Amino acid sequence: MSKKEDLIQADRGQDAVAIHLTNKDGFDAFAKELKAGQRAALKAQKFDGSGYQVGIVPDGESWFAVGGVTDPEELSSYCLAKLAETLPEGTYRLASGDPKAAMHGWVTAQHTFVRYKKNDDAPGPRILLSKQAKHIDAAIAEAEAVNLVCDMVNTPAEDMGPAAIEAEAERVAKKYNAEIKVTKGDTLENDYPMIHAVGRAASRAHAPRLIQMEWGDEKHPRVAIVGKGVSFDSGGLDIKSAVGMKLMKKDMGGAAHAIALADLIMGAGLKVRLHLLVPTVENAISSNAFRPGDVLQTRKGLTVEIGNTDAEGRLILGDALTRASEDDPELIIDFATLTGAARVALGPDLPALMTRQDKTADELIAAGRAHDDELWRLPLPAGYAEWLNSEIADLSNAHANPYAGASVAGLFLDKFVGDDIEWAHFDTFAWRPFPKPGRPKGGAAYGLRAAFHMLSARYGG
Known part of the structure; x- marks a missing residue:
């Protein structure tokens, strides 16, 4: 796995997969903005906006992720942790807002204790971009x-x-x-x-x-x-x-x-x-x-x-x-x-x-x-x-x-x-x-x- 310092990086416009956040109360309004096939993809994954849910949505030749959180406007320390645990290796940014407090759980979610049992099949790092560059080092620490x-x-x-x-x-x-x-x-x-x-x-x-x-x-x-x-x-x-x-x-x-x-x-x-x-x-x-x-x-x-x-x-x-x-x-x-x-x-x-x-x-x-x-x-x-x-x-x-x-x-x-x-x-x-x-x-x-x-x-x- 990459060094932990690399799991959160300053957002300088790099290519990244978008993460959209919603909750159960706002999911219907969020889904109305999607194409029919995208709504069907989320339905097939039984995604309804509940906390810690993760959805993958096709978007032409690409895709984006959807995460269920309690409050998309006020992110908590661990609300993105399930995304960090389950998304494929790659670089991600929030479609709206900044991860702020949620940087903490993004890093801890990718930490494993491997002193005695190696996991060679573990996925590579999921990198999250943040516009709060001056806070990244503190969050990592x-x-x-x-x-x-x-x-x-x-x-x-x-x-x-x-x-x-x-x-x-x-x-x-x-x-x-x-x-x-x-x-x-x-x-x-x-x-x-x-x-x-x-x-x-x-x-x-x-x-x-x-x-x-x-x-x-x-x-x-x-x-x-x-x-x-x-x-x-x-x-x-x-x-x-x-x-x-x-x-x-x-x-x-x-x-x-x-x-x-x-x-x-x-x-x-x-x-x-x-x-x-x-x-x-x-x-x-x-x-x-x-x-x-x-x-x-x-x-x-x-x-x-x-x-x-x-x-x-x-x-x-x-x-x-x-x-x-x-x-x-x-x-x-x-x-x-x-x-x-x-x-x-x-x-x-x-x-x-x-x-x-x-x-x-x-x-x-x-x-x-x-x-x-x-x-x-x-x-x-x-x-x-x-x-x-x-x-x-x-x-x-x-x-x-x-x-x-x-x-x-x-x-x-x-x-x-x-x-x-x-x-x-x-x-x-x-x-x-x-x-x-x-x-x-x-x-x-x-x-x-x-x-x-x-x-x-x-x-x-």
């Missing part, structure tokens, strides 16, 4: 960030362990001359004891680490992005079932989101002093694995009793959030595949958003709605914080009742964020079980675009 999350999450743990996650961070850092620092293995024990405890049972090849990256003018507002990087979660000694473990290669999805967001921030030149922190471990089982009932020290100075070794993500995030807070950032955003409770409440497509301030939530939710990356806010109820009480330590990592699991996990993280720091927590699934046009089954970015556009509105370059 955003789609590629989404694709990066998908590829990292789709990659199995043996090939996307802590060292590989570090390599991805280093690759992104090199693009922008960002500074990177990695603390790993037993050197974590004193400064980041929870990261060390969770990851110490893994083999040396998958040794735990904290990856930190810094970029930008030190005079600009400091923004920290934190991502949970559990490369594989066996559950530890509180071992998961086979079914529960099957998708646990995706438990580093928060790290993938954080790295992709850092790439977008630096690529857009946002006026921030960026601090990326990715605690990454494998939650393995061995003779030195941490145990239920252990009490862990933390960078914060609190002690944590382990109620469940399968609630490990909040532990590694705790040390990373403490480190992020020490530099007094204006804002901290973290991404984590943290709780099954969030998925029970909201399903796979809606990341749970928790914030200390209404303003933060409002900005993120508005950005998500504007860019087809919807979020749903869950509360951080102060009254539930007592469920984290421990009789022998400052707090427990797992409460003993089945209620409000996502919010209680958020309250645990809140203990490690500095006082008065603006903070947003995304409990995201990072996996799409049901494919949609432009959004295949597998690794998925949820909340990434919302966070980026919120930051862009605040700190635009």
Whole structure:
């Protein structure tokens, strides 16, 4: 396949197949302007203007395409994705208007994960022309960030362990001359004891680490992005079932989101002093694995009793959030595949958003709605914080009742964020079980675009 940069090109009058857009309400009026044979061709394809429909219409010795969309005047991110997936190789332009937001889905629809299974029969690129030349690079970058999350999450743990996650961070850092620092293995024990405890049972090849990256003018507002990087979660000694473990290669999805967001921030030149922190471990089982009932020290100075070794993500995030807070950032955003409770409440497509301030939530939710990356806010109820009480330590990592699991996990993280720091927590699934046009089954970015556009509105370059 052609490079992704080639999938959207500036419209300079090149030869291209026209794409006409209509919807169900406007289809009859659209069809009246066609010749009888053309109407018959669409009827034979059962095309009636419904969303994501694709029709091919003969036009003398040539042809044009017709796409069904919700609103031909206001295109959404994925409304052209089915066309990008199914049309023949070639160059296309909209018969009226410009793709604008729909450039995103045009690119993601043509991305496939081919690391282990090549598809030599895949069709060649479908190129879309746009008159918005100055926006093409930004649209490509955003789609590629989404694709990066998908590829990292789709990659199995043996090939996307802590060292590989570090390599991805280093690759992104090199693009922008960002500074990177990695603390790993037993050197974590004193400064980041929870990261060390969770990851110490893994083999040396998958040794735990904290990856930190810094970029930008030190005079600009400091923004920290934190991502949970559990490369594989066996559950530890509180071992998961086979079914529960099957998708646990995706438990580093928060790290993938954080790295992709850092790439977008630096690529857009946002006026921030960026601090990326990715605690990454494998939650393995061995003779030195941490145990239920252990009490862990933390960078914060609190002690944590382990109620469940399968609630490990909040532990590694705790040390990373403490480190992020020490530099007094204006804002901290973290991404984590943290709780099954969030998925029970909201399903796979809606990341749970928790914030200390209404303003933060409002900005993120508005950005998500504007860019087809919807979020749903869950509360951080102060009254539930007592469920984290421990009789022998400052707090427990797992409460003993089945209620409000996502919010209680958020309250645990809140203990490690500095006082008065603006903070947003995304409990995201990072996996799409049901494919949609432009959004295949597998690794998925949820909340990434919302966070980026919120930051862009605040700190635009």
